[in-house]
Amino acid sequence: MFQGTGSDVGKSLIVAGLCRAYTRRGLTVRPFKPQNMSNNAAVTHDGGEIGRAQALQARACRAQPSIHMNPVLLKPQSETGSQVVVQGRVIGAARARDYQALKPKLMGAVLESFLRLKAEADLVLVEGAGSAAEINLREGDIANMGFARAANCPVALIGDIDRGGIFAQILGTKAALSREDAATIAGFIVNKFRGDASLFMSGMATLAERTGWRAFGLAPFFPAAARLPAEDAFSLSKVDARAEARVTIAVPMLARIANFDDFDPLRLEPNVRLVFVRPGEPLPVCDLVILPGSKATIADVAFFRGQGWAIDLLAHARRGGRILGLCGGYQMLGRSVADPEGIEGPAGAVEGFGLLDVETVLKGEKTLRSVSGKCVVNGAPFEGYEMHVGQTIGPDCKRPLLRFGDGRIDGAISPDGRIAGAYVHGLFADDRQRAAWLDLFGSAAEIDYGATVERTLDELADHLAAHLDLDAMLNATR
Template sequence: MSARAIMFQGTGSSVGKSLLVAGLARAMLRRDLRVRPFKPQNMSNNAAVTQDGGEIGRAQALQARAAGVAPSVHMNPVLLKPQSEIGSQVVVQGRVVGNARAREYQAMKPSLLPHVLDSFARMRAAADIVLVEGAGSASEVNLRTGDIANMGFAHAADVPVVVIGDIDRGGVIASLVGTHAVLDPADRAMVAGFIVNRMRGDTALFASGMDTIAQRTGWAALGLVPFFPDAHRLPAEDAADLALTRRPGASVRIAVPALPWISNFDDIDPLAAEPGVDLHLVQRGQPLPVCDLVILPGSKATIADLAALRAEGWDIDLYAHHRRGGRVLGLCGGYQMLGRTLADPDGVEGPPATVPGLGLLPVDTVLGGDKRLEDVQGECAGVPFTGYEMHVGRTTGDAAPLLHIDGQPDGAISADGLIAGCYVHGLFAHDAQRAAWLRRLGTDAPPRNHTADVETVLDRLAAHVESHVDVAALLRLAR
């Protein structure tokens, strides 16, 4: 017998679908159900490596964790990784199949539906219930033809829909009633109910609002969910959702330039959670502040982001920071930027080009070849770590290695020990490794258990969602 399934679509992007699905996954796991998350199509540069050797959106990896299972490429069969304002890398069932501009991708979508349904069937075969997350807005009727992310998938897989609205941004009644109004009758019939998310203050004040939405739409009111204050302690799916806690009086100050095509930015989450760290995500138009460490993050368009870094004057700030004795760490794309040259002869990430790097490490990078997607383990300065690599290209040079992976030298560190870079993501999620870096920056705070912290927040999220969403009704509605 196939597992039941229910789909959560939004009135818009960033209404909290991913977090609600994670909370429901943990809540249903605690009811001894086998739960699998599923998102037909995702757009994000924050990706995770799966045990089956591919990549999916980081939100689905978090949802898998909430469900107590290993992430699989079939949890997010189509992943779009933006490389420009109009084009993205297209990843299907974990593997890159090419690049597509927005119009090209619209024509490609019908050919992707069989892959989506194949992955969905695999998830159903392993579960008691599948929690499906839509993408963007359910009301984007201009994109309805060929849709595989929202109502197109719901119809193809015969999955009932719950629509989520975000009251924190205002206009939630109009958003939900308007979604009902613009859906065609067949799509409207797929909707079983609605949830209003991120309520601040007294929920009783919106009781009449819930009644109004139910009366205007005929949809069942399934929950009014208060704002979850610990949301920032879980990995964000989009850079726009990053909400790092500033601690101006902290003993260690770290700056991270918010590059336009920043990727795998959850690398910095474990540092941001440290009570002794003030982590500043520096927005465009702001100078890099005086700090102990600058982290150049991963990038989905490294040459374009390097140009943006220079346009902001952050390269000048970085050189001044180094002259003051400040440390710099480049991760993946940030590592590539620190070298002497950066070449993309085949146009992997944009127009073919070779550009000078920042010249802070004696290495050179050539983009190309197969994408490396692999979990790794090793040691850095004698301290073990686990992490993963997700990159295209090879970096070579005569710098001393920063670390060793399976006994082999990797990464680079400058002669003065202040500039370093590597391809390892998740480096700071390892407690001992994070503590070692913080000691170098002047703090000897005992290491937190990052894994336990995330698990605690997921348990709190599950309790929060269960207190305000009719989970029993969701289970009845699922089919």
């Protein structure tokens, strides 16, 4: 199990790289994260949803993603509450305090999923959540030491030297842990090192001596990680758009932005300037505005208006600019969004931006499925997935954006053809569909996105194999 001294220390990336490294050794490897908190989710082959990071790790193992790879997924809907997904299915919502009481009841499902993966694999690589030393949350813990001890799973602790204070991170973690929890840690990894590694060898020795834990390695910073999907929306705020490109695409960063990996393929295109518009900034002059998915559509409509973006969006439309809404963004473009059952927050309704003549009601079971078909407008094929609640109807739905292989239709287009929306995620990950959209603006797609991800996973595996003691970590499991 790989736990961290804090969030964003590189746990997801290291697990993904090791999944590929050990898979290339001929082992059957599976990723596992007992509890994840993210609005960036993926549809699994067994009809549920898990964190996007675990889907990437499954890909690194050359395995299909399964609901058992992330049995508890928390999808934040507010500052203090989240939707709770257990083994791929929504069981309800809980405020942070209420969830602390719910956690112990979920350990059974967590261990069941873990044992399923353990039975089919030679090696299961487990990712913790946040910090190993969140001692205020230790009672009933299922994400870190609570799971490690219940599953008798040895732990490698990861610290991030790039943020500074690596000695305090690792020594402080040991000091904060109980003796029993600290005993599960077999060794440590210092991640994201920059510079001359020989200058920190004495530091590694000091950490090993002070903790009594084995040094599994010093991993240099891996810049190519930017080519892989990010787990947290926080990473989007650190993306710098290219100053010069043929096509400028703006994506407003909603408070509850979801499935933001939709934009990774566009971000990597050399001819695209992808601008993630931060709160408080105006929507820039651009070729295309994409309204992203949202975990709380009604709340994010209010957030959007509060930033002044609705005024900018309407001005963009009046200038003849193109707009695309994906999932929650599609719902926002309509005349209204209603949530009579309080599925995404307090029950209620809100007026949309009125750029599509459609209305949405959030109700019924959540749709989770992989889909494929063709875009009605450009004729290009696509593969993607649906992950949404609700039904959208109205006159503009008579002009659908997408037609699935089974004949069903999805989405809507304005009469002038410049504003569109649909529920399907992953459109731009399909090279054929991405090329067709860029062609609208006289540009071309230049990357093979799938091949880029595969190449980067291999490079990451090589990187970790060169700097970490893979044999020592494997021996620690025996």
